[in-house]
Amino acid sequence: MFKCCLLTVVTSVWTGALWADTTDESSVSATIDVEAAEAIFRKSCRACHGNKAQGASSYPALADLEPAYIATQLERYRAGEKIGPNSILMISHAKRLSDEDIANISVYVATAFD
Numbered sequence: 682m683f684k685c686c687l688l689t690v691v692t693s694v695w696t697g698a699l700w701a702d703t704t705d706e707s708s709v710s711a712t713i714d715v716e717a718a719e720a721i722f723r724k725s726c727r728a729c730h731g732n733k734a735q736g737a738s739s740y741p742a743l744a745d746l747e748p749a750y751i752a753t754q755l756e757r758y759r760a761g762e763k764i765g766p767n768s769i770l771m772i773s774h775a776k777r778l779s780d781e782d783i784a785n786i787s788v789y790v791a792t793a794f795d
């Protein structure tokens with residue numbers, strides 16, 4: 682059951698903006714690396730966004746967002762774009778993420794805490 686839902690979400694990320702500029706990449710993996718995503722989340726996201734990505738005060742909740750939206754926001758922060766009043770906090774963290782990290786973490790935060 683979980684596997685089927687996860688695959689549906691992955692497909693929606695693929696059709697989103699995330700892969701628009703990575704079409705030359707021949708080795709895009711078919712499923713996300715949950716362990717890698719979990720490691721990133723524990724190390725560099727949950728201190729601000731919460732154990733279950735539920736958010737707190739000025740840190741937005743992530744768990745109820747769409748993977749494609751999360752990926753787009755992370756790419757914008759990684760590019761140094763200022764989105765809200767506290768973007769500087771996100772920009773420094775997003776700059777360390779690879780395309781693969783973003784794909785993994787976007788699906789992970791949107792699906793792991795249902």
Ligand code: HEC
Pocket residue numbers: 721722725726727728729730739740741743750751752754755763764765766767768769770771774775786790
């Ligand atoms: C130092 C605290 C901090 C850390 C660590 C952090 N964030 Fe954030 N995050 C924020 C803040 C604050 C915002 C709102 C920024 C703004 O005003 O633009 C935000 C915004 C976001 C958004 C956009 C939400 C929306 O509704 O548009 C996403 C997605 C996100 N963070 C994901 C992550 C992920 C994934 C990680 C781990 C790689 C992470 N964040 C690490 C503080 C943090």
